[in-house]
Amino acid sequence: MILLPDSASMAIRSEGERSYPNECCGALLGEMDESGARAISEILPIDNGRETEERYHRFVIGPDDFMAAEKTARELGLGVIGFYHSHPDHPAVPSDYDRDHALPWYSYVIVAVESGVSGDLTSWELDADRSQFIKEL
Amino acid sequence: MPVTIQIPTALRVFTDKKPEIQADGATVAEAIADFASSYPDIKRHLYDEDGTLRSFINIYLGDTNIKNLGGLETPLKDGDTLMLVPAIAGGSGPR
Numbered sequence: 001m002i003l004l005p006d007s008a009s010m011a012i013r014s015e016g017e018r019s020y021p022n023e024c025c026g027a028l029l030g031e032m033d034e035s036g037a038r039a040i041s042e043i044l045p046i047d048n049g050r051e052t053e054e055r056y057h058r059f060v061i062g063p064d065d066f067m068a069a070e071k072t073a074r075e076l077g078l079g080v081i082g083f084y085h086s087h088p089d090h091p092a093v094p095s096d097y098d099r100d101h102a103l104p105w106y107s108y109v110i111v112a113v114e115s116g117v118s119g120d121l122t123s124w125e126l127d128a129d130r131s132q133f134i135k136e137l
Numbered sequence: 138m139p140v141t142i143q144i145p146t147a148l149r150v151f152t153d154k155k156p157e158i159q160a161d162g163a164t165v166a167e168a169i170a171d172f173a174s175s176y177p178d179i180k181r182h183l184y185d186e187d188g189t190l191r192s193f194i195n196i197y198l199g200d201t202n203i204k205n206l207g208g209l210e211t212p213l214k215d216g217d218t219l220m221l222v223p224a225i226a227g228g229s230g231p232r
Contacts (some may be wrong), residue, residue: 067220095228
């Protein structure tokens with residue numbers, strides 16, 4: 001289960017609209033309790049590291065940015081619980097490309113942005129055997 | 138050569154939730170292999186079917202990506218700290 005406060009949801013939507021027609025991306029910072037429930041406290045926007053001409057349908061958070069996100073989370077007493085990105089003019093469902101590049105355990109939030117306006121916002125977790133995403137929000 | 142390996146949150150489900158693991162090796166490759174042998178469930182997430190380290194798994198020695206050092210053959214000394222760092226990627230599909 002993931003708890004995504006309205007403030008974080010609105011911030012992700014805003015990032016998606018600001019980045020349109022390109023994909024935005026960033027980290028989800030928060031805590032996970034003993035039951036496995038994740039509570040997101042805030043988002044950390046990260047510049048899309050893909051080549052300019054690919055950003056309309058791809059994003060990457062490189063290892064340096066990943067390390068910086070982990071450091072920021074630790075300084076806040078939080079952890080990196082997952083990541084978000086936008087799907088410009090595309091549904092808020094994971095693509096095969098998303099699944100191929102995902103890791104287990106993390107929450108992956110996707111916001112659809114249609115003609116510059118945010119729409120559906122969903123969250124997914126990769127199955128342990130990497131075969132599918134499980135919808136959690 | 139005893140070294141410390143820092144584990145990102147997502148992979149701690151394979152290390153009994155431990156954020157740091159002690160391993161032994163004269164090179165990065167040896168230390169990672171030693172670590173993986175102690176936690177076999179993590180192997181498929183670190184290595185592909187050919188036994189090659191997956192492309193999205195990066196390894197830092199201190200603050201430096203080993204790609205900018207000697208790669209997996211980078212020598213280690215007592216007390217070094219390695220950090221496993223995944224890259225995160227995705228996108229809306231093959232358009």
